[in-house]
Amino acid sequence: MNAPQLLLPPALNPELGPDDPLCALWLAQVSLRLRREVAWCWHQRGVSQPAPGALPAAGDPAQDSLDLLRFRDDKRRFFDADPTARYLDDCLAALAPSPQHSARRGDWAWIAAECRLTPAAQFVLACALAGRADAALGPVCAACLNDASRPWPTFALAQRLWDEPLAIAACADAGHALFRHGLLSLPPGRDALDWHQPLEMPSRVAQALLEPFATFTADDDLPPRREIPPALQPLLARLRCDPPSAMQVLPLQGAHGTDFAAWAQTLAQACGRGLMGVGDGVTAERGLGGIATLAWLQGCDLLLPEHWQERCCAGAADGAWTAPISALPLRWMLPVGEGSAALRGVPPGLLLPAWPVAPLDTPARTAQLVQALATAAPAVRAAGPEAARRFRLAERPLARVAAAACGLGPDAGARELFAVCRAEARLELDGLANAVATRFDLDELVLPANQASQLREIVDAMGALGRVHHDWGTARAWNEGGLSVLFCGPPGTGKTMAAEALAQTLALPMYRIDLSQVVNKYIGETEKNLRRIFDAAETSDCLMFFDEADALFGKRTEVRDAHDRFANIEISYLLERMERFKGLAVLASNRRKDLDEAFTRRLRHIVEFPMPGVPERERLWRQAFPARVDIGSLDCRWLGQQFELAGGHIRSAAFNACLIAAGRAPQAEARVDMVHVLGAVRRELEKMNRVAGREQFGRYAPLLESTP
Template structure:
């Protein structure tokens, strides 16, 4: 407990004692054991003609400022007058020292009312409830009530008789408790630890330190880190709140917590609905008291602000190098692998990096080995937004380069694509090679080839190499017959993908990225509008996307120009088919004399069909409780040929 607060309570108790003695000296019912339970005629006479209150000097009544004076510091932060400070101290006294309860009951002339009333708090300051300046300290707009430091109970009573109560969080703060308010648990996060501020965040932090204000950062999802960096650069603790996890009724509690701590607020992403966003901004505005940094993707509407004092800024692209922060969090544990390459695809805020590092260490302990790049990437993936799960099917990569059978040229292009995905923030951001016109930092590639040649598998390998998840867009849930709905669905996907570290796969992309046509009827014009939207959205995309098609000629040339890479997946030759057969059989129990050579030579199947043939052979072997034989492979190959409607020369139809 604060010694300074105890000292001030001791001085208040002396004042209470003096007032009690003064009451007893003139009150004829002072010794009545039933005093406070009824009003005697003598008591009425005393109330009507009792002595006037002696004036009390409030200035310096509780001593001047002292070191570790939590109450004095609170008074400064909340702009309290000496009378406000006295009222607050009188109101919280019974919550800290139970001796005040019977004393207050006596002074209130009611043994059941053991808290300070408005009249009692003013009487202890030598003031009367009819003093308009004194009554004004209890107005809802006055500092004590407006800041949530004091509540008035017993609304049905006249103001002088209303009891005063100080919220427990305020009392706990004055006693040295640094925990978050219980109402904020689960909806507010206290960010601690050192952070590396970008030049933009440093400049914004200097502004917020000089003039606490409300700032709105418009961007695509990485602004939380920038906002936290700015407040940390201003030398402030940071409270982070996502409006999704709390209602607007908590805003006064949030602002009070920030002022108690001398902290700044990071709030976002802002609601997409204009009415909700405006209500939240107006509730959070606190000019000159708490620096608030809001962020979101929606354009700022000046009508959101009640006083028009919100500073709206475009957040800079997420081009800051987070490598040093990763290294600081993982330290010597990351010496066994190339940390920079492992974390390059992730665009995480500083606090997310800290949580990811803790998760990575926990995963390493669970596996019983040293920390690896896979642990770090799994920890980082846990911090990515899960919003894409609503619009796409998530695939956790379970394959690698060894599972991919390709000629040298397309494989080299895939390796280049990995480099582009890892280094895009450096090249397009810090090196300034991003073109103008609002273009993003995204990497977009087209995989073209016949069905079964490995396009989807390659996308999974790419995601696995980068250490992120693969999201397959279900085009059936995207394309809509109603005008404009397809664009809305795609925008939701792109917006969520911008905020998620993942690879986005548009399978059979020519369904939405097809060629534009000459306008001959109304439907052609609307189809061309969809294509125009996609062209613009691809340019501003910040993530990693792969488009696949069986017919490259169907993709509009304007889309092709905006692609970073086009990878052609050729149909496998005999040697590659043999390698695919052996690869598919790698974990299957086989007969010792099995030979997939004839299948590779005689059946021109792509990789997907070869896998289907091996699955058929495996089921045949499992059905007889044996091993896969060459005949089983031939049966599977024939089955795949027939599924494709292809002619098999020299074989019986029943074979």
Template structure:
């Protein structure tokens, strides 16, 4: 492609000829034309000349030029009147708009923004001094003021052959007119009379017309390009098994058709934060429209920052330069996607809901018509639930080389949007390069978990799983149920969504399991194993930070936890869950009524939950029957028998230096301890051995087991009898 400035310079050459004619025409009868101080003062001859020109114009207003609707140049005097000089060049016929060429960005801009030929000429006239310095002197002469080196409203109308008293011509400079409303020109010096106000083209528009598409600096920190794949890169998206990618969703296909046909303003209500962004990205990709992404949240605009650490909320007008954003979208032919709307988004929506730029808003809240009162309401749609395990997007982000492992189960749990998948893939590849190895499943899971960092730490303790199935010593029944729990977490979108086995009624696609058993039987360890197998972090809810003595505060704390868990990829663990999931009782006091209200809230919230939650309890009978009905699985953890206890002793000693002839069989036979107590006994024995500088002996194990018995308040025979 040739230099984008070449067509502009050619058009400036044509404009220069018209300016030269206007200079010649005015100077022919101007007695001060040769005065070097012209424009600095007014002589008597200059005043008489201005009076004569004004009288002539008033007597023959039509002689000033062609009607505004034609947008042509002023009708030149005859050759005899000019002393035989050649006819001056005139503007092209405004009724025959030329086809835009690939090189001429001004023509393309006029075509894209539907500018009339007159508006294109005004833009070119205002642009000229920014491209060619000689126009400064020419404009200064025509403005009759050496300090006025830009085109004025009057000069622009004169050069276009439009009478300065034409209402239609003056309307082109109104704030609501195309050129100003779309940020293409600025009319400066409002204190001056209208005709003498200067016209200026913003630097970003000048740069674009010259071929420079560096984003407007005013948008730094608030707007970024939406990750976009050309249509050919995602053409096979709908061929994935079971429509696993969102490109196969009928609503997204319909939205893509509408966006490609006309500029559309859409409000996507999200079930889970990020659903709208993923839907918009898929629809825009299918429509072939790149987009600008605005995160319009509070303060810094970071939706992941905890609110108590965020700066004070600013108004949308302070946060975002609307005009610059829309101008950038118009110049580059992009749509606008807005997520994380502020608490009061009415100003934002009214400012961005325009008719010539596709705009997509996404927010979890239902649309309120008051937000756009007096304006244009967007098309309100429900965003499809974002699917986990978008294999096509992951393969594209990881590059052409196939990973050396089965990708599907590794990414099955992650509901990342297009940007999150790209960042996770890059981070995983960087981790593999850092370790000097091939990309592995652990690299990918670690990178994906980093993208799901959340604000759950305020109410939950984060555990990064570091255990596996080999660390569990359980009967085959509970182990099979735990594996089924992992299976449900990985395939819930297909079963509950694609196969339409969800119960409806606004129910979510979450997985909720209850682990019941005595203390130390492996409930928390099993939760960690399940989270690790799914590839997610485990968050143990700190109940003391949730339960509040004030009415309604417990529900608010729980809602924050569930909302954050819905937004991110994590496994929630409610340890000792009977504290909040206990049985409802008959109302005999206000305390009973509020406790029952908490239980009712939890029952409703679990039904709409979209994440993975695990509950543990030592007494299954304490859990309300209504909660039990809503559980996907109830896993009973039995107290270990002698064979399992021996396996637990040996597993705990696997990495501990042991003395020759050590035999934990006697401990397994004589001490009825659960797995947690056995581990504590081994820790006690290990400290004793470390103090001696020797390996753990059988006596050390017996001493540790007796200590665990005493801690539990159980009878222990005198040491001499053992």
């Protein structure tokens, strides 16, 4: 007898029809077997003519299980004798699966061959797909299971429907190919599926099975591919010759803000593969399995988000890498920073050699920024090349800068563009350095002509640095290095003030290095702190101020023990990083002779700050008081001649004089007289352990007799 032609759709919902014929056949297997089981449930409950469309009422599930043996032979006879059951049996016989060749990667036949799925395993897969895709399936499943609280396909239901129950039992294990390849998912922390738990299939996998000819890409549009440098061609050749036959983890090593997606796309295309991205909201527990299986079905590599290890696998020895999806022959691209800390938790056997993503050089940054500023104000566009030199941003921060700069008004210029760049750079120095609010200009400094000229030369050199490096070609020899200068001289001679004036004139942020946080008694820690400082300062030009620099840049000593050896290593490392620092480094020291000679050789300028002479001290006394303070009665010439004080001490005495004057006449106008200044000078000399005798105050000594 020939089997009748199947007129029923493959699913209970007639609108559901997958593109893959073999997938439709297996869904039809589920639908027909459910219909046949419903017919048996009516017969078992003694109803020969059920109402059209009605389902059997639920009974006692325990009794139903106990009756399986009692009704085994009756059920077989019913299937042979009942017209409806016999018709459904004939339909199932007509749908008996035969060997099928895959039409393309990812279709049902390809999955069955790749995972070596038995007919029973394919039926379990079809049950899970039907439960995910067909909303009408729930009540029918509950009726067949005789349990209204379980309206979903389960292993128990699959075993009841399939003709070989033992073959279904072999699929209910985490080691089965259905779970190892992520086609079905287990509850977290379980190594086997409960017989009555739902057959869970990731929604992305269900979509791929229903539409195997569709292409699923990453969540966001991928950026254009990059040019692969010649030095990395051998590594690319290895990736091409080593397609993933098992799980592979390819670290993409680059700075924060690197366009890892563009490089991942470049590598995937060069290897003849697609690329899928993992969104930031995906975790190892939620969503990752479905995306990984979909990537495997489509022959794509998978790009993880930045900081994946820290965010999803912190504290775990294996993280997501030992999940069932680890059986997938899939290449995972993992963005990491410099060093190997981000790779902790990744089994070494999975790691491929890291792909180094070089930062953008100045010409590339300039080209990208100038192109992106096409719609910005003219002055902003003109400042683009200088911004690209001063702010060494990666691709994505640079794109954000350009977007913000294009939104500035028509009157915006270089200052506004630099402010946007500086906000994007965000120096994170973690307490190792303190930001300094600059207060002075170069015109406020009181210095001899030679020192004032040297400071002007430093300003001019910083302004010409970009042109000399990139137009004249010195960048290659000097590694785009910035300027390192030394300010040396006695305390109070204006070294810190001069550093602030340079930062103010050059419009650079200034950071004072906190030696108490940098220098550490433990071996190697000082070097680590210095590295963090210089790495953070690499993104943008700034002025790094090292006060008491001899504590860091002291002379290397003869090695007598391990401490001497590591101290010399720290100095050598510091010298090397100073040479590569691209901003302005200002070091201040009271003891120039204590500095290492190798360090002074690397300095562009050494500015000696001498004790001020009489003319300079007179100017300092006149400038030390605020403009609103009346100092008409002060003899600044005599003060400059009589007291050999540095500028810092003069400013301190002026401040104390203001406090004395305000305390004695709080309601009077702001006025400072000689008596107030002389009292403050006497206290300043006492602080310096210098004799403050009557003869030092000359003709103004009587003024001190009335003061305490």
